[in-house]
Structure formats: structure tokens, C-alpha cells
Amino acid sequence: MTASSNTDFLLAIENLSVSFDGFKAVNDVTAYVDYNELRVVIGPNGAGKTTLLDLICGKTAASDGSIRFKNREITRLPEHRIVREGIGRKFQTPSIYENLSVYENLEVSYPAARGVFGALFFHVDETIDARIREIAESIFLGDCLDLEAGLLSHGQKQWLEIGMLLIQDPELLMLDEPVAGMSVKEREQTAELLKRICRDRAVIVIEHDMEFVERIANRVTVLHQGQVLAEGPMSEIKSNEKVIEVYLGH
Secondary structure (H helix, E strand, O other), X not given: OOHHHOOOOOXXXXXXXXXXXXXXXXXXXXXXXXXXXXXXEEOOOOOOHHHHHHHHOOOOOOOEEXXXXXXXXXXXXXXXXXXXXXXXXXXXXXXOOOOOEHHHHHHXXXXXXXXXXXXXXXXXXXXXXXXXXXXXXXXXXXXXXXXXXXXXXXXXXXXXXXXXXXXXXXXXXXXXXXXXXXXXXXXXXXXXXXXXXXXXXEEEEEOOOHHHHHHHOOEEEEEEOOEEEEEEOHHHHHOOHHHHHHHHOO
């Protein structure tokens, strides 16, 4: 695919590479993510999965290649600008405000409340209150709005952080191992949540739990040693001999 032909994709990653001290952590990766797609990235440890997300969200600068979002070049944009473009990122460990309530966590994440001036002049009106309650309901925390976030279970903290991103209404949401450490029931609920939220946006998930991947993925990208080893629906990936050899066989 040439650069000019992929205007229909939400995210176009082309020939993307990054080197750390001569080691290519991501090596010439090309991938396209569609609107409302749930893409899962899998691969052995050290395959470059988290680094790929770091490159997309601007945490790490690319050595080569291009990242375009809604046809706009974002490869060299700083992290805060990429957030403003509509890309939200959740890291492996939940970063929530433990001493604030669930409601307050969602409130401070609301776009108008962010930044010094935002915080000074922001007040919750009916529309914002309704939005906070709607998000809380969607992340299974509708009954926990007054609860201090530090008292939530590990899985609920993960959901709250997803909610804090959802309230900013990103068009692309990236999640790094969202079900790690969750109970079986929480995993099932998270699968349901992710399938629901990708009706309005694209979601990229890094995950090791193959049963979970099979439950949620539209398409799967397999990374190995910083390169794309295979890509396609999970049914194809499971029977791909190269993938079995380097990853699934373990």
C-alpha cells in the first residue's frame, strides 16, 4: 500500500522503526487500523508491543517511518498534542487518584477540567454529571460513585482508568494488558466492555491471555523481535505455523 492510498484508515503505521543503542525494538512495522476496529497485538516478551504503543502516543520518538491518524501526520507531535488529536492510552499499572472517589476521578478527567485554568473555572453542570454517571454505569461502577478509588478491587481500578479515558472521548483507545490480575468474572465483563466501546472508536489491546484475545479481537497482529510476524483473524493466527513456533507453542 502506498502512502496516498490508505486515506480510509483511522491509523496508518508505515515502515516504523525505533532503535535503542543500536537495538531495533520496533523494526520496519507497517499496520493499518480501521475505524471501530478492536485490534489485539500479541507476541512473546520483548517483541516490541509496548514500544509500539509508546511510539503511537508520542512517549517514544520514532527513528524512522510514519504514523498517521485520520490522515494527519503525528509522528513528531509531542504526547499532549497526540492526546488532543484523540488518542488515549492506558498503561499496565492503573494510574488513578486513590484518595479521590470514583466520581471525582471521572470528574477530573473530563476534558474541560484538565489543566490549571480548567480546574479553577470548572464546575459540574447537569450535562457533565449525566456523562460521568453514564460512563460509571458502562464500566460497571455505577454503584461505586462515592467510594474512594483506593478501596476498589484491582479489576475495578482497571475499569476506572478506562472510564477516565472514555470520558475524554478518544477516537483511538490503547490498552496495555487490561485483564492482567483480574478474576474470571472481571475478565468476562472486560471483554463485554471492550466490545461495546469499539462501536464508537478503535481500540488497540496488548494481551497475553489467548482465551481473552479470541473473545474480543477483530484482527490480531503478532509481533516478534520488533517485526510483524503475522496478521489476521484469530482463527488464522492460531493455525499459523510460524506463530505457533515462536509464541503459541510455549
